Amino acid sequence: MISFDSRRKIFNLSNEEYSYYLHVNKLGYLIHLYSGERLDDITLERVNERYIERYAYFDGQKEVCDESYYFSGQGSLFECGANLTSDLRGAYAIIEHTDKSKLTDFRYYSHEIINGKVNPEGLPHFKIHSNSEAETLIITLKDVKEEIYLNLYYTIFKKKAALVRFSKLFNRTDKSIFLERLASIQFDFVNKNYELISIHGQWGNDKELEVTPIGHSKIVVNDNHGGRGFRQNPAIIIKEKDANYDFGEVYMFALVYSGNFKFEVGLDEYDQGRLIALINDENFRYEVKAKETFVTPECVLIYSSKGINKATQTIHDFTRENLLPEKFALKERPILINSWEPFMFDFDTEKIKKLILDAKELGIEQVVLDDGWFGKRNADNSSLGDWEINKNKINLKEVIDFSHKNGIKFGIWVEPEMISPDSEIFKKHPEYALCDSTKNPTLLRHQMVMDLTNDEVINYVFEQLKNLFDNYNIDYCKWDFNRYFSEIYSSFLGREKEGEIFHRFVLGSYKLLDMFTKRYPNVLLETCASGAGRFDLGMLFYSPQIWGSDETNPYSRVMIQFATNVFYPLSTIGAHVSASNSLSMQDKIIISAFGTYGFELDPAKVSDEEKKQIIEFNKLVKQFHHIVTLGDYYVLSSPYKTNFASWMCVTKDKKEALVFNFNFKREQTKGRFIRLKGLNPDKYYFNSLTNDVYKGDFYMKVGINISAPLKEGMTMLFVIKEVNTIAKTVLNHKANQVKREKLL
Numbered sequence: 001m002i003s004f005d006s007r008r009k010i011f012n013l014s015n016e017e018y019s020y021y022l023h024v025n026k027l028g029y030l031i032h033l034y035s036g037e038r039l040d041d042i043t044l045e046r047v048n049e050r051y052i053e054r055y056a057y058f059d060g061q062k063e064v065c066d067e068s069y070y071f072s073g074q075g076s077l078f079e080c081g082a083n084l085t086s087d088l089r090g091a092y093a094i095i096e097h098t099d100k101s102k103l104t105d106f107r108y109y110s111h112e113i114i115n116g117k118v119n120p121e122g123l124p125h126f127k128i129h130s131n132s133e134a135e136t137l138i139i140t141l142k143d144v145k146e147e148i149y150l151n152l153y154y155t156i157f158k159k160k161a162a163l164v165r166f167s168k169l170f171n172r173t174d175k176s177i178f179l180e181r182l183a184s185i186q187f188d189f190v191n192k193n194y195e196l197i198s199i200h201g202q203w204g205n206d207k208e209l210e211v212t213p214i215g216h217s218k219i220v221v222n223d224n225h226g227g228r229g230f231r232q233n234p235a236i237i238i239k240e241k242d243a244n245y246d247f248g249e250v251y252m253f254a255l256v257y258s259g260n261f262k263f264e265v266g267l268d269e270y271d272q273g274r275l276i277a278l279i280n281d282e283n284f285r286y287e288v289k290a291k292e293t294f295v296t297p298e299c300v301l302i303y304s305s306k307g308i309n310k311a312t313q314t315i316h317d318f319t320r321e322n323l324l325p326e327k328f329a330l331k332e333r334p335i336l337i338n339s340w341e342p343f344m345f346d347f348d349t350e351k352i353k354k355l356i357l358d359a360k361e362l363g364i365e366q367v368v369l370d371d372g373w374f375g376k377r378n379a380d381n382s383s384l385g386d387w388e389i390n391k392n393k394i395n396l397k398e399v400i401d402f403s404h405k406n407g408i409k410f411g412i413w414v415e416p417e418m419i420s421p422d423s424e425i426f427k428k429h430p431e432y433a434l435c436d437s438t439k440n441p442t443l444l445r446h447q448m449v450m451d452l453t454n455d456e457v458i459n460y461v462f463e464q465l466k467n468l469f470d471n472y473n474i475d476y477c478k479w480d481f482n483r484y485f486s487e488i489y490s491s492f493l494g495r496e497k498e499g500e501i502f503h504r505f506v507l508g509s510y511k512l513l514d515m516f517t518k519r520y521p522n523v524l525l526e527t528c529a530s531g532a533g534r535f536d537l538g539m540l541f542y543s544p545q546i547w548g549s550d551e552t553n554p555y556s557r558v559m560i561q562f563a564t565n566v567f568y569p570l571s572t573i574g575a576h577v578s579a580s581n582s583l584s585m586q587d588k589i590i591i592s593a594f595g596t597y598g599f600e601l602d603p604a605k606v607s608d609e610e611k612k613q614i615i616e617f618n619k620l621v622k623q624f625h626h627i628v629t630l631g632d633y634y635v636l637s638s639p640y641k642t643n644f645a646s647w648m649c650v651t652k653d654k655k656e657a658l659v660f661n662f663n664f665k666r667e668q669t670k671g672r673f674i675r676l677k678g679l680n681p682d683k684y685y686f687n688s689l690t691n692d693v694y695k696g697d698f699y700m701k702v703g704i705n706i707s708a709p710l711k712e713g714m715t716m717l718f719v720i721k722e723v724n725t726i727a728k729t730v731l732n733h734k735a736n737q738v739k740r741e742k743l744l
């Protein structure tokens with residue numbers, strides 16, 4: 001997969017679908033040659049360096065001009081842009097050197113090609129199951145001035161059009177240097193009239209897609225909130241303007257990181273593009289002491305020559321197979337019910353026991369006790385950090401035993417990275433809060449962030465979690481994070497290190513999550529951040545699912561899930577049926593079935609008719625679970641372009657599929673044909689919408705007319721199932737006798 005042509009100094013990273021070529025030029029710069037569909041060989045001539053000027057420089061005495069060589073920093077596509085040199089399009093690294101200079105210019109030093117993969121220490125990462133799955137190119141660059149080295153890691157996977165990148169800096173001088181910026185990936189490209197797709201959002205409207213043309217003004221997609229990032233998500237697409245869900249060239253980039261991040265992208269004056277992904281360099285200044293190293297998060301590049309759907313399928317597969325905790329990644333998750341929306345802080349032992357019984361009756365498999373079971377917490381203004389059970393309110397042992405006796409799993413909510421000023425631990429250790437108490441710190445949701453840059457605090461929090469999880473037989477944990485950072489200060493790190501707080505905090509969170517998941521490998525973890533803030537590949541390394549949004553109104557839900565689905569597997573998106581009365585129970589269930597399915601309502605308040613529906617659907621959802629969570633996802637109709645959202649999931653063997661539609665607006669007079677995707681054109685399939693059997697080819701070319709049955713605000717779900725051609729007529733006949741609702 002990776003080869004090096006030592007004569008021409010060209011590296012070729014190729015698998016069956018994708019090729020990436022780079023080259024070491026005469027001056028030792030790493031030149032980007034090609035990225036795209038598999039290409040067997042490349043020529044150096046005129047491929048990439050723009051040949052704009054002669055290469056001339058001043059050697060301290062006189063001008064030296066290499067007549068045989070033309071080079072300009074602006075004229076080439078690089079792998080690692082320098083700072084304060086003739087390339088001014090955005091640096092890969094900015095280092096304050098031992099002499100205070102920030103000129104940062106790395107050139108080729110050596111390289112190594114290995115089987116398998118190298119992981120960034122202390123950070124979440126893509127995993128391999130065997131060394132034959134991937135190969136890694138490690139290129140070591142050296143700073144032109146000092147003993148500072150930079151490793152660039154490129155891992156290519158045999159079976160996926162994916163390249164995983166990260167960087168590691170080595171300070172081999174005998175003094176500290178200060179890192180002001182270090183990228184995980186730089187991707188220079190020839191302009192093909194690209195546009196950018198990013199996700200932005202806020203509480204209650206967690207994710208929305210946004211399309212921006214890539215022009216000569218630099219676009220920045222970033223977050224600087226410290227970790228609860230709603231504003232923008234660390235995953236983007238750049239694609240040819242004409243590319244759509246099914247056609248055209250698409251690149252997807254996603255950082256495996258949960259803190260402040262940044263993507264920069266734009267064109268230079270020659271219409272060459274540069275994309276850089278990094279830990280946000282705003283308020284970032286990191287001391288790398290003599291002989292120490294600094295490692296960046298991973299960034300994955302996914303390539304598709306066949307539109308967005310293909311890129312989505314690749315990142316879904318890759319995340320499920322190589323990132324999520326293995327124990328849960330491909331497994332069915334229990335149907336859960338959460339106490340938050342029905343009870344908020346108002347519950348006791350009997351109420352939860354009743355919830356367990358009611359849940360059991362409905363075929364629900366796990367009850368989650370949300371916020372309010374600890375300290376003196378009866379509102380959101382106290383006790384975070386005091387993870388002692390409030391025995392006046394709940395007898396946790398009794399409740400858990402009762403749950404297990406009834407065959408129901410039991411889960412609990414925690415928010416370990418937070419501290420309330422009104423808590424015992426804050427009285428004893430105000431320095432555990434990551435805030436500057438001299439600056440009237442803003443209390444968001446009456447709370448502050450724990451100083452996880454400090455191991456003492458990590459250990460304190462872990463001991464608290466141990467008290468709970470060692471002594472109670474808990475099956476699931478909802479790990480919340482409900483505020484962003486402000487007025488930050490760490491009395492542990494001191495003023496000098498203010499530029500390190502954000503990143504060190506993320507490392508501390510990962511350390512805590514690592515300790516927790518190693519000690520409790522059987523506890524199913526679901527992270528959350530005021531809904532779906534901090535929804536990223538970093539968190540998914542530890543928790544196989546993340547709460548999709550506090551907004552459970554189905555209209556908004558469809559949009560939130562639609563945007564989330566583009567980058568994240570459906571099995572990772574917590575999607576619950578709430579008591580919202582804007583749609584019918586059936587419609588709400590159908591939407592939630594396309595995520596990790598569960599409930600946020602009081603079953604005691606549900607009508608008998610609705611109960612029947614829930615029981616029936618819970619069985620169906622389990623039956624179809626593998627299609628949604630392990631199948632290939634296709635967008636059929638985007639709600640950004642039409643008045644309805646339509647998607648489908650197809651099993652890998654193409655034998656079963658589920659088709660989802662949601663109607664935002666009734667357009668009675670418009671014909672709506674949705675053409676299905678991903679089926680085998682030569683096989684016959686039964687569909688439960690019209691109870692007919694047609695060839696895959698027909699479904700994919702002609703489509704199905706969904707206009708008539710779809711009223712405003714209505715969902716539609718139907719099953720596609722491969723049938724034996726010989727049995728076609730019989731099945732068609734039989735199917736017609738079965739009511740649609742029964743078969744869905």
Ligand code: GLA
Nearest residue numbers: 340370371528529530531550
């Ligand atoms: C956040 C979560 C909710 C719930 C509350 C509890 O807002 O998103 O689901 O857990 O916290 O305080």
